[in-house]
Every structure is written in C-alpha cells, then in structure tokens.
Amino acid sequence: MFLQNLVQKAQQLIDPAVLPGPLGSLTSSDRPSKAQLFRHQFRLPDTQNPLYEITAELTLPGKSSRGGGGAPKNWDKSNWDRDRGTHYVGQLHLSEQFLCFSTVNTSFANTASTSASSAFTGRTHGTGPAGNGFTLPLCAVRRMERLHTQSYMFALSVTTWNGFDAGGEGKAGAPSPPKLTIQLEGSRQQCERFCDGLKRGLRQGIKEVDNMRTVAQECYSEYFMYDDFDVTPTPEKPDGTPRTPPDTGLGSVFKYPGNSKKLRDRSKMRLWHEYMKENGRNTTLVRQPDFHRLIRVGLPNLLRGEIWELSSGSFYLRLQKPKLYQETLVKHEGEGSLAIDEIEKDLNRSLPEYAGFQSEEGIGRLRRVLTAYSWINPEVGYCQAMNIVVAALLIYLSESQAFYVLSILCDRLLPGYYSTTMYGTLLDQRVFESLVEKTMPIIWDHLVKNDVQLSVVSLPWFLSLYINSMPLIFAFRVLDVFFLEGPKVLFQVGLAILRINGEELLDATDDGTFISVLKSYFARLGESAHPKSENPKHRAITNFQALMVVAFKEFEGITQHTISEQRSKHKGAVLENIESFAKRTSIRNLGPESKKLSMNDLGFLYDRFYTVLYERQQRSQIIQAEADRKQKQARQRASELVTGVPGNAPEMGRVALGPSSSQMDYDAFREFLAGVSKWAVTDSPSSPSKEDKSSNGYFASALRNRSASLSPWGAGPEPADHDFMQRLFKKWDADGNSALTLQNVVTGLAPIKGNRDIMSSIEYFFELYDDDSDGKVDREGILRISEALLFLSRRGVAGGLGPSSGVEEVKGPDGLPMSKDEQFLSAVSAFIRRCFEYADPDHPSRQDVDGAATGIKNLDVKEDDLLDLGEKKESDDHPLAENSTSAADDSVLARPSTNSFGQTASKNAEANAALDPSSPVHITLPTFRMLVLADETLESFFDSGFANSFHLADAPLPSSTLTSPSFLNLHNAAPSNSASPIPTISPGGPGAGVVAPGKGLRGMLDNIVTDGMRVAAEVKRRMDEAQKELDRGATTRGTEDEEDEEYEDHGRDLLDVAEADAVPERQGEAGGNLLDKDIVSSPTKAEAGSSAASVKSTGSTGMGKDVEKSTMFER
C-alpha cells in the first residue's frame, strides 16, 4: 500500500520511450513503451529501438517447382503468387541493428496510438506475435539495390547471406537465402529518410559479420542445408576441412526423448529442409505461414534448439555477444557463491530420469549454464526450478545456446518468476486463478467451496513450464509454441487442462484427489483421446493433441493482451501480500534491541526505510534515463544486453520485487531523518521543486521541464546536512561500511526511543561526541555539542514528559511568559557558556570528582551572566539537590549540594583556562551530565525532547511539518506568544534587541538564537585571541572583570564578528541556517523574511536565491 502511489508517481514521470524493458513484465504491464512493444514483437535485444517505419510490400521469389513433394499446398491464396512470387503487405521497421518486417500492422511511431503499437498482443491466429515477415540483422544484408522501375517509386532489392558463400550449380554449400524485394509505400521524403537510415545501419552492420559467422556455424541449419535432403552429408568442405555437425544438445549423445519414428521426426526434417531452402535459415529466415504450422506440429529434434532460439529471440542476443557465455565462465572461474552452493544441491535432482543427467557430462553442462547465469544476473542468482528448465533445454541446445535462452526466459518470458521474492510466479498464479474464475465459473466455485487452492496445483506448471508435470515429449511441444507465441501459451494450456478434466475435478473435494486426477491425466497424455471411436482417425488423436486443440481454439481469446491486463489488475494486491510477508519476517529478524521499540514503530521504520531507498532508486533511474536519453545512447553495457536489467528498472527497489538495495548510504540516511525529524530538514533548500507543488503541477511540469526541476530529493523535504547527522550516521553504522541496514537503524534508534531513561540518553549524546571513546569531549567537541543542541532545537522542541513541561508558565525577564522554545534557546546559550566555564583542564588532577563538583557549586552564581532569561528558577536555591532526585544514581551530582558556593574568582580563573587554547580542556560525561541536569530545559530535552524529536508511528509527524518546514510550526507550538513581541529580551546591548515591528515571535527568537551563536562565536574569538597572544609571546590575559565586561559591552561587536569572519565555518553554516530558514524554505514566509532582511545579510541572500529560482521555473 505504502508504495502504491509511489509507483504511480514514478510511472508518470517515466517517459515510456526512455526505459527499455520486456513487454508483459511487471515493469511495463501498466504502460509498456513503444520501444518495448517493438522489441517484444520482433524479439529484439533491449538495445534496439524503433527508428523508422514505413508501410511496405514484401515480395518473395516464387516457390521453386522442385519443392513439390510432401510440402503442404494449403497456402493462403490471398497471399499466394499474384504475378511472380508471394506478396505480403505490412510494416517495415528499422532499428539500430535490425530490419524487420511484419504483416501484423503495428506501428511504433511517436504518433501511433497504443493500440496500433500493441496490435500484436491480440489474437495471433497461430502466427506468433511477430506475424509473417522477418527479423533481419543488418549484417545479414549482403547487398541492397534500389530498383529502377516505372511503377514503383521506391523498391529495394535485398540480397541476404548467412556469412558464407552460397552453393549451387555444382558448387558445394548451402543455398542462398531468398532475395527480398521490398516496395516502400510512402511519400518520397518518408522513403528517402527510411533509406538513409537503412544505409547508415548497413554500414555499421559490417562490423557484425564476424559474429554472424560464429553464430551461424553453431546452427544446425547451416550444416543441414549444405546438402540436399536424403543424401549422406558431405564429409568435408571444398577446402578439405572436415564438416562436423554442431552441438545440438545432450540428445545427440544420449538420445532425444521419445520415439523418433512415432514422432515422425524424419518427415518433419524434410519439411524444414524444404522450408529453409525457400525461406532462408538462422539469420536470414523469413517467416511464412508454414513456419508457424511446422512449429505447431512439433519441432524435429535436431532443429528444435535453433528454432527455439529464433522464435524466442535469444538468437539475437547471442549474435550480439557470441562469446559472453565462455567469457563469463572464465571470468568467474574458481569463485564461489551462495547460488553455486544451491545449484550444487539440485544438480542430482534435475531430470534424473534422463540418461544425460546420470552422467558427468550432462551434470557438468547443467552446472556451468546455471552458474554462468547466476553471475550475469546476480539478482536472480539461482532459483529452484531453473535447474529443471535448463536441464530440459540442454537436451536440445548447446551450453551457450541454453545460456541465452535462459536469459530470455528470466528477463522477458517469465518476468519475476525466479526473482528472490518470486513475485512473477505469484502474480501469474493470481492471474491464472482469475482466468479460471472467468472462463470456468463452475469449476472455480467448486474449488472455493471445497477450499482447494488452485495455485498449489498449477504453480509447478508455470514455474517449470510443464516440464515437471507432463511427460517430457509433450512438455517440449508446449515449449515449441511457448517460445513462438509467448507466456499466454502457459495460461491457455493450463485452462485447457482444467477444462478437459472438469468433470473429474468436480468430484474432487480435497487437494489430494485434485492432484491425483491431474496426475493421472498427465500420465495418459499419449493415449487416444477417443479410444472407443469407430473412426480410426478420431482414435488416432491423442490426449495431447486434444489438449492443444482446446488450448488454442477454445481459449484462443486468451491473448498476451489479456495477460498484461490481468497482471496489472492484480499486481498491487500480490505485491502487497509479499511485502507484508517480507515486513513481518524482517521485523521479527531485527535483533534484541528492536524489542525496545513498539511493533508500530518498527513497522513505521521499516516502511520509512524502504520507502526512502525505493524513492531514491526511482529518482536516480529517472535522472539516469534522462541523461541516457540526452546522450542518445544506443548501445548499452554488455551485461544489460543479456540481463535486460534496465527492463526491470522502473520498479526495482520495491521490496516485493526482490532485493535491489537494502542499505542506506549517508544521503539516504539524511533523507530518512528528514522524514522523521523536523530538525533534519534543511533551512535552505536548493531544489525549486516545492514551488510547484500545488495540484498536480509538480508532475505535470516535471514532465515538461524535467531536467530543470528534478530534485534529487524528490517531493519530500530536502534534508539538512549537519555534523550531528554525520555523527549519528557513524554511530549507527555499526558495521563500519558507511551504509546502514534496517537493523542498524533500529539498533541505533532503539536506545534513543526505547529507553526513556535520561541518563542513558545523556550518555548516548555524549558518546556521539567522544570521538576517541576516552570519556572526554574536548573544546572542539563542546562547541559541536552546543551547536548540535541549537541545530536540534531550531524548529522548537516538543517537550512533553519532562519535569519542566509547563505546569506553571516560565516567565521571561519582562514578566511575560516564555514559550518552551525560548526556554530552550536560552538554556542552550547558558549551556555553552557553562561548558566553557566548567570544563576540566586537561590535567589528570582536574579530572576527578572535585572538578565536577567545583563546577557544580558555581552554577547558580553564574546563572544570570548572559541572559536575563536565565532567571527562571528563583525558587530553586539548590537546584542540584532537586535534580539529584531525578538522578539519584549519580553520586557526583548527589554530593556537592552540601558545599555550595565556592570562590567565584578561582572558578573564573578556571574558566579562563578553559578558554585558553594553550591548555587543552575537556568535559567528562559526569560534567556533561551535571550541566544537563542543572538545567530544567535541557534535562527535559534529554529526558524526552530528544527522543520525541524522532517521530515514528506512535506520534506521526504531521505532513505539513514535513513539506513546509517553516516557522509556522513555532506559531502553532506557542500561539499565545505569537501576538506578544518581547523586544527587550536581548541582553546583547541596546541595538541587538531591536526588532522590526510586526515580526513578533520570530524576531525575538532570532535574537535568542543570535545570542547563542554569539556566545559560541565569542568563545571562538577568545580562543583565537588567546592563540594570537600566545603567538606574540604574551603570557596572561585580562582579569575576569574585563572578561565579563567584554561579554556585556561588546555585544554588538560580537554579533558583527559572528557574522563577519571570526566565526568558524560550521558555525557560519549553522547561523546561516538559523537565520534564513524561514525565508527560503517556505514561500509564504518569504515576505516576512524580506522585512527582516535588513538585519541579516544571509537573509537577503536567501531571498535573492529564491527569486532566481522562480524565474527558472517560468522559462
């Protein structure tokens, strides 16, 4: 569910023409692109795109008279010899490397309607989706001439070859393939454009000729057609090299299944010989109606593999990368993997009844093909059932051929079947069930009534292509048609099985009976369907033939289109099931720490985690696709060629589709945080995408204006990037590999959210800054902690359960109530100061309890130095005593309440020491704890505020907070204050407190923040000065009085200093963030920001950026 609309959004963003992919895969079932449809129709590799198309008439030379014999004469008369040869009207298409013709009138032009592009997905009438015509690699064109005729404006004569000189007239060799005459029918301009494109392609095609020779030599047809049928094969070529038949699978050694006489193998070979003589072979094959008929009656053993390759299109993959199989094996030789272990277990149970797999030879081939595939497609790796399918393929195919067929199966014909979640399998089971329900409602009702789950029976049919269910000879017949016509065949056959066994199935009331009915039917497939018939012809019809008739006649209406439609209909529900299963499993696996979080929170984290990964993947793909499109990259990486990975691209990352990434890098982590914590949202977004969010404008304009507006953060808030976040990432990254798993995230968050224990949360925070884990945080760390506290609180702190959660209102110095946020900011600024005053010098003697105690007893005294706001605890004479009750376990804090006020002077001397860079200082955990506990606001922050700043399921962050991180939230948090500006709040000198009229709370808080920043800046400045003095050889600094004076009197200067140069970079950053957040991040705040801009230079810069961005959008 949670990913559902993401998917839709992503799909809206994807221009279907950009992303290649298999038709009918989940990827494309919603909206297959024209390029996908094109590739699918002509079985082309994913590298091919429809470049040009034109209506054309194909003329094939007339059937030679000597073919007569047993050739079927029932040609479709309308296509038959008009004048000379056979004419077909259809569409001619050109891709980068292929010239394709089909009588199916499909169009893939930009202007074509979807139905024109997908016409072939309808009924195929036994011709296969590609129709009559050809899929001709351009390297197979030997010569192309423009015919000069009077009647035809543009007629081309195409001479093709298979890479070898043709025989004939006493010369040895296979006959030359037919000359194709193609008459283009279009405007002169269209014809010329097409021809120009073709010429370019042909020039490129020359490079592929070597590949073609390699591949053709491995084709049995090349060997087979060398001689006439019925003669003994010529033993050697004219040059004396011996002719050996190419590898046609294990069957040539261990026998092909079935009785070849009964299968009439020799007659089939004769028919194919005749067919190929007229129509070419392998690369040059032309599909005429007999091609489809010859497949329907079952392929002969020696040509079966080659025709599978051609009709599935794996042949064209092999043509592009003929050596990929061998190279892959060599490359990974000796390597091990999980897949390999799993493969090994199954080798002995893959068609063990076939002799070839009782031998090392067969087992070895099976092992190598499965292993090679697991290397080129590690995402699939190895899935049980692949062993059976590949074993079956290997009976007819060489290892290398089987490898490419397996690729086509996994990527195109059986999308998602063998993936790690097997979503494709589950989806097609759902589709099958719904087809049964539609076409055989009585059987369906019976199943439902008896609680028999159809898919437990039908799943192996699909997963192993009936190979594991039917006797092999019949399973291969199904495969013959499946490769030609596509996945719909599996459904048609499955429906026919149920239809034929309908009556018996209606008697079955449990899984067992159901299964045994079908099992015995499969065992009888070779028997007569009408054993008692008088008519011998009827008696001769086998159950299998009857099955084929029912499948392809009665269920003719089940087309690829039906399947695609049904897939997209059920996809959501199926993926959701898988996802909820995966989620349950995953959450149970999160380890002991996860028990600290509620189920709801874990579920929330799981969703958030994978949503972020998923969205990021989507975006990077969209951006990548955009880049690709710009570059017009025609050719892709070699691995993609075979794996078709981009084909599955648009939805990768969705949990149910299998693992893509399950780890979060730092950027993903930032995005993750931005979704759960408002402090993690940046104050100065660089992406303009939000401007446009009203209505559907975002996506609409994103499509128009994609490159300009595609934010790397998508529609979500842009995350901040802060030292604190980096530290958090590092801490959570327990494995130290700069990536977080869900478990890392949960384990990292559990102590924060789960403990509800102030001491451990203080410690957690401290450890974040204790870089070398020596129990000390140095001066730099103190600054960073302060800065982090400001960073975390800059959008307000959701107080909550802490002791200070305003039962009584805390008053500001002017007697007006302070909001929690104000309190917090003032507390932080006090904290910064105290830290430096009470930090321990880096001497062993100062690291003890005394040190901490000395610090503590001075707290009250110095409370008021910086901000009058600090006077909020008048009633607390001994705040520590009180605090110690909530921190009873801490002896350091418990003790000093008795010996309160120490010598201010010495303390201040220490403070000075703390500011003196020549004597390093640090705070220890006890000191830090004490400083936190000494302040109610901070105490509350660590008690609950920090934990609450991560919004998980139990307290979801309102979406408004997520999308418009702005000061609005503070208004909401403290509405009573928004109307009462507190102009005198700043102690930083008369000027600092001046707030532009009407700015209200925001201006006031700005001042407080500025104070906080100023203190940090001051500390820094003093350090720098001290350093300078040291450099100059000066030994001492001014008295403490002077120090204080400086604090008080030079506030203005400090402010300037803070904003000019003296501020360390990161402070500048934080300051900038704090100052301009409300201006830049929210358009509604921009106005207010402009009035404030006079005070803050960063603010006006922010404005400037803003303006610039909006003009970019207007373009």
Next chain:
Amino acid sequence: MSDGAGATAPKPSSSVKLVLLGEAAVGKSSLVLRFVNNDFQPNKEPTIGAAFLTQKCQLPNRTIKFEIWDTAGQERFASLAPMYYRNAQSALVVYDITKPSSLVKAKHWVAELQRQASPGIVIALVGNKLDLCEDDNAEAEQADAENETEEEPSTARKVSTKEAKAYADEESLLFFETSAKTGHNVSEVFTAIANAIPETSLKGPRSGAGGGTQAAISAGQDNNRVNLNARGEAGPKEGCAC
C-alpha cells in the same frame, strides 16, 4: 477400489492438512519420506513449490489421514509459504540440531504461523538429525536432563535439548528430536500431532458435500496412497527414458 475397510465397522476417518516448514536441508523431505515410506534415501525428486503426500495415521478410536505439504527449501520460496500453510491444521517446524541458525529460522516460522495461520493450528517443533549426536542418541530425552549436552564437545550437537524444549514450552509447541535417518521418533511426531488435533477442528464433511463424499474419499484412499508414494505431483516422464 476394494472396500476392505468397509467390511469391518469403519473407524471415523478425517483428513488433516499438515505443512512442513524450516530452513533448507534440515531434513523436511527426509522426515516425510520416512513417515510415508519408512525409507531414507537421497532426495531424487525436485520440489517445485511444495511436494504433496498423504499418509494415514491410526489412532485407537479414529484414523487420521495426513495431507502433507512439504515445502521447498530455498529461501526465496518462503514467500510462497502462505499458500501452503493456509488452512493447515498442523505444522511441523523442523530445525537441524547441529545447526543453530536453523533454530532461529524455526522460531521465525513459529512466529509467522502463530500470527498468520489458522488459529488453533497444532505446531510441532522438531529437531532433526539426532543420529549425528551419537552420545545422546536413543536415550536423548532421558539422558538430557542430566547431560548438559552443549558442554560435551564430543557430539555434533549445537542446539541443546533444554534450550529448544524451553522455547517449545514457552510457545506451547509439541517438541521432538528425531532422526529421519534412523527413523527415531518420526512416527511419534505424527502420532502426537494426530492426538493433539482437537476433534472439533477436524475437517468434518465439507460444507454441502455431505458424508457420502467423505466416505468416498476414504474408500479411494488406498489407491491414492500407492499413487502418491512416488512423491510429488510430478508425473512419470514416460517419454524420456527411451
């Protein structure tokens, strides 16, 4: 189709759906094979999704016919599991006592079943491959009380009986340690499950089907069993042996 069973007064017979779950290679298929065929041999049949088998279990007062779904071992088939445990009245969750990770996986399956399967499902936790721990082999149960097995380096045992038993008790599971290889405790597991299935939850006559159908199934059982002993739903590969 001889009605031998019908000659004597038939005991009430009911079928019980049982699903086997557990990490790959813990011995699920071997356990089923031992139970159904009293045999132990390398697994020759590929399991696509799950293999279906049946076997009867005679109790003093009734006959239970187990319809067993032996699920495929590979991890990715886990997402198919709901298809098989759906409506199961009993489950055998198997781990390998020499492999601690398999117990972890078993616990996940138990949690999954408790949350997602039919309420009241009878779950047995089974530690298999007891034969590999020769020391406490046959007397495992008795000996274990005194023997802290994990402290004995001489056995291959990596999961102590105590630990697994404690977990089983906590989750109210039946618990056995078995060896599919020797047959130790195998039929006991199934008998215990048969006994634990509450009479009320037994699949009575299916809605609308009536007792007649039920009787018909029982009559056909002997036939079925012979058939199904060949394991799995795969048909004989008639064409390929020539």
